[in-house]
Amino acid sequence: MSYLVPLPVVVPLFGAALALVLGRRPIAQRAISVTALVVTLAVAVLLLWRAHWHGPLVVHIGGWRAPLGIVLVADQLAALMLVVSAAVTLCVLLYSIGEEERADPGEHTPVVIYHPTYLVMTSGVTNAFLAGDLFSLFVGFEVLLAASYVLLTIGGTEERIRAGTTYVVVGLVSSLIFLTAIGLVYASTGTLNLAQMVGRLDALSADLRLALHGVLLLAFAIKAAVFPLAAWLPDSYPTAPAPVTAVFAGLLTKIGIYAIIRTETLLFPDGRAADLLLVLALLTMLVGILGAVAQSDIKRLLSFTLVSHIGYLLFGVALTSGPGLAAAIFYVVHHITVQTTLFLAAGLVERRAGSTNLDRIGGLARVAPLLGVLFLVPALNLSGVPPFSGFLGKLGLLQAGVSAGGVLPWLVVVAGTLTSLLTLYATTKVWSLAFWRPPRLVDPEAPARLPRLMVGATTVLVLLGVGLTVAAGPLFGVSTEAADDLRQRVPYVRAVFPGGPP
Amino acid sequence: MTPNLVLALVVGVLFGSGVILLLERSLSRVLIGIILLTNGTNLLLLLGGRPGEAPILGVTPDAEMSDPLAQAMVLTAIVITLGLTAFLLAMAYRSWQLTGHDEVRDDPEDRRIVRRAKRHELAGPDDNAGEGPWPPPGGVVGADPEQVDPEPAPRRLDDEPGGQA
Numbered sequence: 303m304s305y306l307v308p309l310p311v312v313v314p315l316f317g318a319a320l321a322l323v324l325g326r327r328p329i330a331q332r333a334i335s336v337t338a339l340v341v342t343l344a345v346a347v348l349l350l351w352r353a354h355w356h357g358p359l360v361v362h363i364g365g366w367r368a369p370l371g372i373v374l375v376a377d378q379l380a381a382l383m384l385v386v387s388a389a390v391t392l393c394v395l396l397y398s399i400g401e402e403e404r405a406d407p408g409e410h411t412p413v414v415i416y417h418p419t420y421l422v423m424t425s426g427v428t429n430a431f432l433a434g435d436l437f438s439l440f441v442g443f444e445v446l447l448a449a450s451y452v453l454l455t456i457g458g459t460e461e462r463i464r465a466g467t468t469y470v471v472v473g474l475v476s477s478l479i480f481l482t483a484i485g486l487v488y489a490s491t492g493t494l495n496l497a498q499m500v501g502r503l504d505a506l507s508a509d510l511r512l513a514l515h516g517v518l519l520l521a522f523a524i525k526a527a528v529f530p531l532a533a534w535l536p537d538s539y540p541t542a543p544a545p546v547t548a549v550f551a552g553l554l555t556k557i558g559i560y561a562i563i564r565t566e567t568l569l570f571p572d573g574r575a576a577d578l579l580l581v582l583a584l585l586t587m588l589v590g591i592l593g594a595v596a597q598s599d600i601k602r603l604l605s606f607t608l609v610s611h612i613g614y615l616l617f618g619v620a621l622t623s624g625p626g627l628a629a630a631i632f633y634v635v636h637h638i639t640v641q642t643t644l645f646l647a648a649g650l651v652e653r654r655a656g657s658t659n660l661d662r663i664g665g666l667a668r669v670a671p672l673l674g675v676l677f678l679v680p681a682l683n684l685s686g687v688p689p690f691s692g693f694l695g696k697l698g699l700l701q702a703g704v705s706a707g708g709v710l711p712w713l714v715v716v717a718g719t720l721t722s723l724l725t726l727y728a729t730t731k732v733w734s735l736a737f738w739r740p741p742r743l744v745d746p747e748a749p750a751r752l753p754r755l756m757v758g759a760t761t762v763l764v765l766l767g768v769g770l771t772v773a774a775g776p777l778f779g780v781s782t783e784a785a786d787d788l789r790q791r792v793p794y795v796r797a798v799f800p801g802g803p804p
Numbered sequence: 805m806t807p808n809l810v811l812a813l814v815v816g817v818l819f820g821s822g823v824i825l826l827l828e829r830s831l832s833r834v835l836i837g838i839i840l841l842t843n844g845t846n847l848l849l850l851l852g853g854r855p856g857e858a859p860i861l862g863v864t865p866d867a868e869m870s871d872p873l874a875q876a877m878v879l880t881a882i883v884i885t886l887g888l889t890a891f892l893l894a895m896a897y898r899s900w901q902l903t904g905h906d907e908v909r910d911d912p913e914d915r916r917i918v919r920r921a922k923r924h925e926l927a928g929p930d931d932n933a934g935e936g937p938w939p940p941p942g943g944v945v946g947a948d949p950e951q952v953d954p955e956p957a958p959r960r961l962d963d964e965p966g967g968q969a
Contacts, residue, residue: 437877444884451891460902463895467831467908470892474838475826481845481881488874489852537911 303352307361307374309345310384310428314338318421325414332399335417339392339424346384346428353381354780358787358797360434368798369495373434377794378784379631380431383560386635387431389766390552390642391424393759397646398545400755401653416456423449423549430557434798436484436494439561443480443525447473450554453546454538461541469538476524483517490514496568497798500791503569515570519579522565526558528616529586532609536593539608540601544649547601551608552642556634559615566619567627567788579620580710587613587714587721594728600648600658603732607684607725608641614721617714618699621706627785629698632778636683636691636770643680643763650676650752650760651736656745660732665741673752674737676760681733683767685726691770696722698778806855811847818844831896831906835889842885846878 317338324330352359358377362368376384398416426446433439451473455466488494490510491502503511520531527535535555539547566575590610597603615637618630648658654670655663667674683690696718703715770777787793795803818840825837853874857864896906910918 437880441880441884448884448888448891451888455895458898458902463899463902464909465911466895467899468911470888470895471826471834471838471908474888474892475841477884478838478841478845482848484877485845485849485852488849488877494873537913 303348304359304361306345306349306352307359307376307432308363310342310349310388311374311425311432313341313345314421314425314428318418318425321421322415322418325418328402331417335395335421336392336399338421339388339395342424342428343385343388343392346381346388349376350378350381350385350780352376353378354783358793360797368434369493369498369804372438373495373497373798374432374438375434375496375794375798376432377797378780378787379560379563382631382635382780382784383431383556384428386638387427387553387556388424390638390763391420391427391549393763393766394545394549394552394642394646395420396762397548397649397756397759398543400753400757400759401543401545401649403753403755415452419449419452419456420549422446423453427553427557431560434496436487436496436499440477440480440484443557444477446554446557447477450550454542454550456543456546465538465541468534472524472534476521479517479524480521483514483521486517487514495798496564497795498803499569500795501803508572508574511570511572512574515565515575518565518569519562519575522558522561523582524558525555526562526616527555527609527612528558528582529589529609529613530582532586532590532612535609536602536605539605540599544645544652548642548645548649551605551645552638555608555612556615556638559612559619559630559634562616563619563627563630563788566622568791568794571622571789571791573622576620576622577710579616580714583613583616583620584714584717585613586610586616587717591721591724591728595724595731597728598660600651600660600732600736601645603660603728604641604644604648607644607728610721610725611637611641611684614696614699614718617718618702621702621711623702623706624782624785624789625705626699626702627788628778628782629695629702631781631784632691632698632774633695635777635781636695636767639763639767639770640680640683640692643760643767644677644684646756646760646763647673647677647680650756653756654752655736655743659744660735662744663736663742664739665737665743667737669741669743669750670752672757676757676764677737678733679764680767681729682726685729686722687726689771691767691774694771694774694778807851811851815844815848815851818847829907831892831899831908834908835892835896838892839885839889842881846881849878849881850874 317334321331321334324334349359353376358375360376361374363372363374365371398420402416423446426442426444426449429445430439430442433442451466451470454469455462484494487499490506491499493499493502503514506514524531539550542550566573566579587610590606590608590613594603594606594610597606614633615630618626618633621627650673651663651666652658654673655666657663683692686692686696700715700718703711703718822837822839822841822844825833825840828834828837853871854869856870857868859869859872899906
């Protein structure tokens, strides 16, 4: 079965090459992209099944044994992330194909490079999830970031170049910090293999460990858009094309969180940064959601809620307890799905009404009732209204926070509840301004029928988000087991080095 | 390379000057800053590996070999940075094509705040957010304490967010 492990990286990359060669044939290109992502999704599901029942799968690339060679590890956490990300990228791809078919001549996206870049980004994402050593994690990050730079500035309009400048420079700086961290870790432990680092980091002095921990956290916190380092996100995401924003919002920040989870559990389980992370989680939640409340554009508002809800994920990780981590993993799954759906719905709003500016549109619920449902359900889900998965995830986190006890966790619990309410306020604001009120469209000429594929893809994601509620029991089971594995550290190390680390 | 004080200082100077250049508004200077930072990081990576002779089996005794992994990582990092530098240069050029300069402008939020400050909060509902011309005519730019450089004159004034060029 271990031959399956590299496939989520290789298949999209191969698809990207093919799609680039067939750039002149849009239909063939689309078929290739969809096939590549369907295969990735199928493989990811198999990997999750296998990792859940039989333990982590490891592949040593080129037959070079670790620590000399590069390893790819598909444990439960990685496989779960793979499944969610593959499902989301597939839906967004279908959405963007639906958009391409009816593209306005003015903002026609260059189809030729869109599909290959999108697939390269997917393979970077999967590579980051599967990476078994720090340097291939870096390479995965670079692959997905480089592709995301291209996707964000696609078309090269003035506004996108402006937003892209910030995004690219911030991305480059965070990568450099990560690279510096890699250099420091290598200098102090002599290895970059995560499983081998476990023992060697434990042998270092506590202060040196804290310094390495800090540099790694800094790099990942920029990528995950944690509060003081999150200003780049709401500024750059909203200008990109709707599907691109959606997939960025869903996946890219979560990879930062994924890296933080690995750092906090596998590499530095001593929890010395836990208090700092709790404070950051609190500030991220509150500052993010207050930013969202002040916005008058749907896309910008959603970007701020994205920042705010990163705080929840950080909260779960910072609790350093089994239930906290399990709830955080569940929340990642929920949030990837829901945030992507909301951005896709915002894209539909833009297409139907001609703008996402709340001051200029209104009455969409009467004009396009289905669109109203497609927005309302994920919006309620995001705010944590029962019985949606957002409620279950937040409940899990708050319960873990309460059982942890202490002043700081309690403060974050209060802040989390407040953030949930404010999220409800922000989404209700969008609802009452854009969907109620007398109908008011910026572009009355806009076609009344939205492309079927776009609506279909959004509907599938909405249903997937609702399905998370139904499947919450088994999903919580998987995330609890994944959290246990992470906290024990032994399963991961034993999977890479069956005979003990050298 | 044997780590010594001079090399460590060189890394420090490269990082320091890189960070200072990063804080500039002009994209070309930011780019130079990033290049300096990258070189600093690469040097740091190189210093992390064991120094010694060329690591070739059968030529160099095992004990005298340098650590090839650090060098391999630096090579990878150089390749990645090369590509991204080229991309950033292309963006600076595109920015120059579109606006006549390559300066990083304030984001829509800052522009909104500057406009509000200009109106002294006298105006009614903020119904044309992000639609006004930038920079606002009449030297409000000087009121922005964050901005060190004078704002260059943009070629076009109709910058609606999300608008198409």
